[in-house]
Amino acid sequence: MLAAGRVIAAHLGNGASLCAMRAGKSIDSTMGFTALDGLMMGTRCGAIDPGVVLHLQTQLGMSAAEVEDLLYRKSGLLGVSGISSDMRTLSASGGPEAEEAIELFCWRAAREAGGLIASLSGLDAFVFTAGIGENHADVRHRICGRLAWAGLRIDEATNRDSALRISTPDSPVAILVIPTDEERMIALHTLQVIRKDPS
16 A cells, blocks of 8 residues: 555645655655745745845845745745746746746656655655646646655656556555545544543
């Protein structure tokens, strides 16, 4: 059963993160103290050199509020492309700025996945989920191409169809596309808390 093995869940949407799981339990993640860390996102920068923040404040004279606005709401896909935070808009654009943003997004995801594979000492399954992960075949293709060294072999036909399993039959790593159902998980966790409440 794949869920009992070494799995990376790639939650790729306007917010994005990767989580490494062993036997269904998280052991590593791209997430940090805030939602800014880790992967580049729709409008959030992802991991950057902390010296950038110091430069913005001491050299460019930006206030803390201005830096916060830049890093949370004007960076990521929007900041790099100057066009949009929406992957669909960028894909339809065809402009070099849009291509640069898409390629950077995919490179960062693959780069972070490499670190998580090291944390897991290998990989049995890679799961794409959330808006981009579930719906964007080109992004999945690019990320898996960069992770071919780790055993990810993508089937282009099933990838185009966003099938449940998009890896080739001989792929050492299973590649899956599983829809996100955050509302259901929130409801299940809430029910669990309520059942434990002695009152």
